[in-house]
Amino acid sequence: MAGNNFGEVFRVTTWGESHGPAVGAVIDGAIPGIEISAADIQKELDRRRPGQNTVSTPREESDTVEILSGVFEGKTTGTPISLLIRNSDQHPADYDKLRDTPRPGHADFGYTEKYGIRDHRGGGRSSGRETAGRVAAGAVAKKILTEFGIDVVCHVTKIGSVWADTNVLSQLSFDEIKENIEKNPVRCADLNAAALMEKEVEEAKAAGDSVGGIVEGLIRGVPAGLGEPVFDKLDADLAKAIMSIGAVKGFEIGDGFAAAEFTGSVFNDAFEIKDGKIQTTTNHAGGILGGISTGNVIRFRAAIKPTPSVSISQKTVNSAEMKETEISISGRHDPVIAPRFVPVGEATAAIVVLDHLMRNQALHLSIQK
Amino acid sequence: MAGNNFGEVFRVTTWGESHGPAVGAVIDGAIPGIEISAADIQKELDRRRPGQNTVSTPREESDTVEILSGVFEGKTTGTPISLLIRNSDQHPADYDKLRDTPRPGHADFGYTEKYGIRDHRGGGRSSGRETAGRVAAGAVAKKILTEFGIDVVCHVTKIGSVWADTNVLSQLSFDEIKENIEKNPVRCADLNAAALMEKEVEEAKAAGDSVGGIVEGLIRGVPAGLGEPVFDKLDADLAKAIMSIGAVKGFEIGDGFAAAEFTGSVFNDAFEIKDGKIQTTTNHAGGILGGISTGNVIRFRAAIKPTPSVSISQKTVNSAEMKETEISISGRHDPVIAPRFVPVGEATAAIVVLDHLMRNQALHLSIQK
Amino acid sequence: MAGNNFGEVFRVTTWGESHGPAVGAVIDGAIPGIEISAADIQKELDRRRPGQNTVSTPREESDTVEILSGVFEGKTTGTPISLLIRNSDQHPADYDKLRDTPRPGHADFGYTEKYGIRDHRGGGRSSGRETAGRVAAGAVAKKILTEFGIDVVCHVTKIGSVWADTNVLSQLSFDEIKENIEKNPVRCADLNAAALMEKEVEEAKAAGDSVGGIVEGLIRGVPAGLGEPVFDKLDADLAKAIMSIGAVKGFEIGDGFAAAEFTGSVFNDAFEIKDGKIQTTTNHAGGILGGISTGNVIRFRAAIKPTPSVSISQKTVNSAEMKETEISISGRHDPVIAPRFVPVGEATAAIVVLDHLMRNQALHLSIQK
Amino acid sequence: MAGNNFGEVFRVTTWGESHGPAVGAVIDGAIPGIEISAADIQKELDRRRPGQNTVSTPREESDTVEILSGVFEGKTTGTPISLLIRNSDQHPADYDKLRDTPRPGHADFGYTEKYGIRDHRGGGRSSGRETAGRVAAGAVAKKILTEFGIDVVCHVTKIGSVWADTNVLSQLSFDEIKENIEKNPVRCADLNAAALMEKEVEEAKAAGDSVGGIVEGLIRGVPAGLGEPVFDKLDADLAKAIMSIGAVKGFEIGDGFAAAEFTGSVFNDAFEIKDGKIQTTTNHAGGILGGISTGNVIRFRAAIKPTPSVSISQKTVNSAEMKETEISISGRHDPVIAPRFVPVGEATAAIVVLDHLMRNQALHLSIQK
Incomplete structure (x- = not known):
């Protein structure tokens, strides 16, 4: 009922505060017999890690994962997989002034209203550090999905005022997008746009400010038939999962908001027969x-707000003294969130798809002899 | 695990096919002692009912609700509330040709792939008729919310190429929006835009086509502190619930996709003290x-695709004969979905908010003496 | 969170009060493509129905089931199955005196304390009538289980002071037990004991009193591997489900409480190889x-208290006037519950087993091509 | 859907194998603002720890708990509490011969059938070591319950053929029972019976065998109104929780199986008014x-089988070679489980009661201003 678990069959529980001893995740419901190693998980944690370039914070998070259970002789056993990541770079003293001063754009105010108490050090539970547990669990989901030929990629399509060129993107294969995003710090598959985005981020940073962005996700290999209408439609569950990631303000599937401008005769995807299979032409x-996968590539987009931590002075209040004040957040913060969303969005989408694959399987009952 | 229930504490299960004997809903977890009558529910079902004007289908659905349990001497008892709505206007013969011919833009193909069997009459479970159960249950949620000073309204802000004027909307109070949408068939609070929207719908209808739209939802009176991070954030649960409504292709909270263009220093809502309370200036x-309500009005938007049923001929396949064919859907169908989304979106959002109100209450434990 | 649904994959929600318009159940998660008819369900409702002989109440409950959804052309479609049973024999006036007078041994007191309001007519939601919905849903589960070679039977092994003879029982096959229990009103497979039990029930009835009993359940054909440790062990879920049936005060699996007297070397079931398969000798x-089925017959027992409604005068209180009083419950009540438990216990156990069969299936993932 | 979490509002997930790096638990839904320290948890882990006397195994398990999240400045924050207990006494080589040889009375066979793979070292996930996580989480529940005046105790009432004297027990107060069980290794509150029980355990141990037992649980201070009919009755949830503990074969509430022998007029608890409150005389x-607490002391019993690990030789099979063999389990094993069940049963019952307290609270909605 509290909201720290996610998934019905492949069920992930995450825990941990940014400045506590550790963060982590427990996976209940991993398919048994799948090869998984700490390295498989570490690879995704390394993609998530900040401090790698000029567009992300120079915080040092070593983020080494330890597998504490559920894996035996290199394979999942079907029992819970517990993943532990120690926090290493803690400067709690930096945060003392935040005890009674909610930062604009952050969750601070809501946490205090809700719980009556708040670990104010660096956002505590609401910190982006939460995503380390999610990415670790998602790495396991991604590994399992590859066994079934399913793959996920996210890539940045907009930062600030700069859009990736849709003509360029439409020329790129799924695999080329995966490659291109590793070639630049903003994780944009259109390399020309990437350079412009990088420039826009650096300008915002220099101004003590931050910028927003849009990320697109693509999932290939999903068989037709996944999704559980009428409430747990596949796109509804994807929407919830993606919206649960900090800073996300919008979600679209397919043409999304642009669908409002189409007429039905143009928007509908016609069916055709190709290679002996029914598929759609568009x-x-x-x-x-209708909430069920069709076998086509799944395509979604997430709107990501600008980083709320900015060094420009902002108006806020001191809740203990009940008076207005100003705050300038001087720490080490990313000037843009969208590129760091990429591994988090992939991990999150992978969990949703694997969960629905297993949920659907329950309907296809057979007795193992 | 199948997906026909929704909510954790105020839990709604809906059931029923468009051309079966009935549709309905069961609510498990209604607060006891709340006055509720069939008339309270009927009022919302009447708002949902089609055939009321030129922009919706002339189907006759009387949609009379019967309360079968959970209400005693006019009050909820805390036991399950079962709501029954008989289907009256069934013409199953109209649908025989759809048995093996998936309609473009509809759920037909996915249902067959998923279940291996499909009630093909009028969309069966995937029909918009499903929303009758949801609206009935939502009417109970709305009634309970009014006891706590919480109210929900949805209004159409775009149809086809016509936008409601944001300057006009910003002059309207919550109550004026509620009033205005009942004054025109497209349920747009900007009455000038409404006339233009109506015209655009009629043109599409005349062309045998359909148009899409955008609807905005407003929820007032929600106290600060609702939402269950990190996965069941209030906006994540709203996103899922709204995306689970047929034809919705996108969801935004607050400024949504426009957030991508802001800088942090502008997008962040500053805190101030007003009337002795902490609130935000914007x-x-x-x-x-951070997934938790702040006490401000909650504002979301849904993108709604054009009605997939169009009389213009479309390419599809006959799955039994595995050959390509064409289909023209000649029945009585709405040329636009957005106005009919209004009561459904309100009902759905009301269930989410009530559910989170009750979830949050569990944390504030006291022993009744 | 309220407790009217049961099962994780094959999920049953029941609703309805004894003296409201109807009772019923919704099944979410039925396997698609299974043949099911109203007659399949009616058969079990008829076994449940009271008024059939001298040991049960002469109430007239016609209990005709109507399938409202989820079945198309005689087969399940995978969408929710809604089952409706109208209440016919309502005498609410009989119950007026119970408004403020909790009956000893009944749920009346707790419902008022919990909800602050109570439908006092005939027990309302806490009436044994609740089991009609459960039996209807269980009939669907039983039908599906037969497709997988699984069958459930319950039989009475004790009433009052009379035990069925374990030597007699040990001579009977599963099918003989199924046949024998239909030959006598107390549903005891030992026909000699049955006659003595019947006599004991009639004596209690003549004295205005009631008697308790014990029922054993047997489930054959369950494959090895069902159960979800460490909390959703198969026996733990059976215990909960059986304990959720009104009047049940105890649950045992296998030798149960007698296990306390064994030594480990005797209690352990040795493994052997028979017909090329690993099985246990005892x-x-x-x-x-360890909470997981072994492939052996599953054997459990339920302790059932005497019917709380007795015509002998009992001490109670008037809660409105806060004074002590007496009550004699003169209505039409069963003098023993155990025989009527039989179809309810079978239905309940069937739901648990089918649910676990489907839960286990989710682990055995394969992609349908 | 996998079964490693428990509770709906106060939700506990446990993880870990006996011979992996660690075991632990995550609590999602702890009430914020409650004081909790590692010492509070350690106290219960120490009560659970083996090797303390002649009736339990001399294994060295230091079982030091580390709180990794959810507690800030000594108080719960409402975010997940992650508890870690490193495994220290691992002798995996001892267990190599168990890889293909299922131990009679253990879960080995079922795990292999279910998952197709098994961590065979010391029972892996099915080891009694699982209960360390459960006891740690239960210690938090117990601490919170004391804030609401609720307390739980378990005590052994039977070991082998020796019963505690019911007359002696009926003279003891709740607090005296709590004290007495700490005075003897079998945790029996009747000190004379305890001595006889201890002797019976030592005789079994000397013979290379083991004995079973019965434990009673008492919960005081539970307010009337807890429990969620019709499926999540308080006794049904207690039954499931207690039956989920390894080695438990039966559960009774109140008079349990003895209820079968009563008549209704004797078994029913009459209501009376005492000190201005409605209560029962018995x-x-x-x-x-009816599944709802009445305000009386809650009293249940669990039947516990003899320890399956015995050094007496037993018949089993080698599943790799598919041939019959014998096994003698020579390790350090408790000759009786019942005394060690005591802290585990208390922890488990505490979680159930706290969970239901919070579930019930959700119905009593008020808006915090």
Whole structure:
């Protein structure tokens, strides 16, 4: 009922505060017999780690994962997989002034209202550090999905005022997008746009400010038939999962908000027979119709707000003294969140798809002899 | 695990096919002692009912609700509330040709792939008729919310190429929006835009086509502190619930996708003290920060695709004969979905908010003496 | 969070009060493509129905089930199955005096304390009538289980002071037990004991009193591997489900409480190889080890208290006037519950087993091509 | 869907194998603002720890708990509490011969059938070591319950053929029972019976065998109104929770199986008014009627089988070679489980009661201003 677990069959529970001893995740419901190693998880944690370039914070988070249970002789056993990541770079003294001063754009105010108490050090539970547990668990989901031929990629399509060129993107294969995003710090598959985005981020940073962005996710290999109408539609569960990531303000599937401008005769994806299979000629729907996957590539987008921590002075209040004040957040903060969203969005989407794959399986009952 | 229930504490299960004997809902977890009558529910079902004007289908659905349990001497008892709505206007013969012919833009193909069997009459479970159960249950949620001073309204802000004027909307109070949407068939609070929208719908209808739209939802009176991070954030649960409504392709909270263009120093809502309370000077966030309500009005938007049923001929396949064919859907269908989304979106959002109000209450434990 | 649904994959929600318009159940998660008819369900409702002989109440409950959704052309479609049973024999006036007078041994007092309001007519939601919905849903589970070679039977092994003879029982096959219990009103498979039990019930009835009993359940055909440690062990879920049936005060698996007197070397079931398969030589464990089925027959027992409604005068209170009083419950009540438990216990156990069969299936993932 | 979490509002997930790096638990839904320290948890872990006397195994388990999250400045924050207990006494080589040889009375066979893979070292996930996580989480529940005046105790009432004297027990107060069980290794509150029990255990141990037992649980201070009919009755949830503890084969509430021998007029607990409150004159029901607490002391019993690990040789099979063999389990094993069940049963019952206290609270909605 509290909200720290996610998934019905492949169920992930995350825990941990940014400045406590550790963060982590427990996976209940991993398919047994799948090869998994700490290295498989570490690879994704390393992609998530900040401090790697000029567009992300120079914080040092070594983020070494330890597998505490559920894996035996290199394989999942079907029992819970517990993943532990110690926090290493703690400067709690930096945060003392935040005890009674909610930062604009952050969760501070809501946490105090809700719980009556708040670990104010660096956002505590609401810190982006939460995503380390999610990425670790998602790495396991990604590994399992590859066994079934399913793959996920996220890439940045907009930062500030700069859009990736849709013509350029439409020329790129799924694998080329995966490669390109590792070639630049903003994780944009259009390399020309990437350079412009990088420049826009650096300008915002220099001004003590931050910028927002948009990220697109693509999932290939999902078989037709996943999704549980009428409430747990595949796109509804993806929407919830993606919106649960900090800083996300919007979600679209397929053509999304642009669908409002279409007429039905143009928006509908016609069916055809190709290579002996029924498929659609276009994919305005984004791979999901009526909440159920169609076998097409699933395509979604997330709107990501600018980093709320800015060094420009902002108006806020001191809640203990009940008086107005100002705050300038001087710490080491990313001037843009979108590029760091990439591994988090992939991990999150992977968990949703694997969970629905297993949920669907329950309907296809057979007795193992 | 199948997906026909929704909510954790105020838990709604809906059931029923468009051309079966009935549709309905069961609510498990209604607060006891609240006055509720069939008339309270009927009022919302009547708002949902089609055939009321030129922009919606002339189907006759009387949609009379019967309360079968959980209400005693006019009050909820805390036991399950079962709501029954008989289907009256069934013409199953109309649908025989759809048995093996998936309609473009509809869920038909996915249902067959998923379940291996499909009630093909009028969309069966995937029909918009499903929303009758949801609206009935939501009417109970709305009634309970009014006891706590919480109210929800949805209004159409775009149809086809016509936008409601944001300057006009910003002059309207919450109550004026509620009033205005009942004055025109497209349920747009900007009455001038409404006339233009109506015209655009009629043109599409005349062309045998359909149009999409955007709807905004406003929720007032929500106390600060609702939402269950990190996965069941209030906006994440709203996103899922709204995306679970047929035809919705996108969801935004607050400024949504426009947030991508802001800088942090502008997007952040500053805190101030007003009338002795902490509040924000602006509401770019849409009333939710870090997944927890702030006490501000909650503001979200849904993108709604054009009605997939169009009489213009479309390419599809006959799955039994595995050959390509064409289909023209000649029945009585709405040329636009957005106005009919209004009561459904309100009902759905009301269930989410009530559910979170009760979830949050569990944390504030006291022993009744 | 309220407790009217049961099962994780094959999820049953029941609703309805004894003297409201109807009772019913919704099944979410039925396997698609299974043949099911109203007659399949009616058969079990008829076994449940009272008024059939001298040991049960002469109430007239016609209990005709109507399938409102989820079945198309005689087969399940995978969408929710809604089952409706109208209440016919309502005499609410009989119950007026119970408004403020909790009956000893009944749930009346607790409901008022919990909800602050109570439908006092005939027990309302806490009436044994609740089991009609459960039996209807269980009939669907039983039908599906037969497709997988699984069958459930319950039989009375004790009423008052009379035990069924364990030597007699040990001679009977599973099918003979199923046949024998239909031959006598107390549903005891030992026909000699049955006659003595019947006599004991009639004596209690003549004295205005009631008697308790014990029922054993047997489930055959369950494959090894069902159960979800460490909390959702198969026997733990059976215990909960059986304990949720009104009047049940105890649950045992295998040798149960007698296990306390054994030594480990005797209690352990040795493994052997027979017909090329690993099995156990004995079945002290009752078919479940470590919470997981072993492939053996599952054997459990339920302790059932005497009917609380007795015409002998009992001390109670008037809660409105806060003074002590007496009550004599003169209505039409069963003098023993155990025989009527039989179809309810079978239905309940069937739901648990089917649910675990489907839960286990989710682990055995394969992609349908 | 996998079964490693428990509770709906106060939700506990446990993880870990006996011979992996660690075991632990995550609590999601702890009430914020409650003082809790590692010492509070350590106290219960120490009560659970083996090797303390002649009736339990001399294994060295230091079992030091580390709180990794959810507690800030000594108080719960409402975010997940992660508890870690490193495993220290690992002798995996001892267990190599168990890889293909299922131990009679253990879960080995079922795990292999279910998952197709098994951590065979010392029972892996099915080891009694699992209960360390459960006891740690339960210690938090116990601490919170004391804030609301609720307390739980378990005590051994039978070992082998020796019963505690019911007359002696009936003279003891709740607090005296708590004290007495700490005075003897079998945790029996009747000190004379305790001596006889201890002797019986030592005789079994000397013979290379083991004995079973019965434990009673008492919960005081539970307010009337807890429990969620019709499926999540308080006694049904207690039954499931207690049955989920390894080695438990039966559960009773109140008079349990003895209820079968009563007549209704004797078994029913009459209501009376005492000190201005409605209460019952007797407590045959065990504090729960119709699945809802009555305000009386809750009283349950668990049947516990003899330890399956015995050094006496037993028949089993080698599953790799598919041939019959014998096994003698020579390790350090408790000759009786019942005394060690005591802290585990208390922890488990505490979680159930706290969870239901919070579930019930959700119904009593008020808006915090």
